[in-house]
Amino acid sequence: MCTPSERPPSIEAYPDGPFIIRGTVEVVDESGNRIVTRRATSALCRCGASAIKPWCDGTHKIVGFRG
Ligand code: FES
Numbered sequence: 001m002c003t004p005s006e007r008p009p010s011i012e013a014y015p016d017g018p019f020i021i022r023g024t025v026e027v028v029d030e031s032g033n034r035i036v037t038r039r040a041t042s043a044l045c046r047c048g049a050s051a052i053k054p055w056c057d058g059t060h061k062i063v064g065f066r067g
Helices: 059-063
Strands: 010-013 019-022 026-028 034-036 041-044
Antiparallel strands (some): 010 019, 019 041, 026 034
16 A cells, blocks of 8 residues: 555546545646645635635635536
């Protein structure tokens, strides 16, 4: 069995919420800034309403995002 650090990174759409990133990936924002995720789990906004894009801040619950 692989440990979390040995697994390849994955991205999964959370029902009615963000994309969940598991593992280390490089995210490039709209300004070209490169951000390396080093946490075991990160969340990317999928609803477009987050105040801290590209990350999810939980606003999807307030705006009633479905997807
Ligand atoms: S998906 Fe969570 S704030 Fe957009």
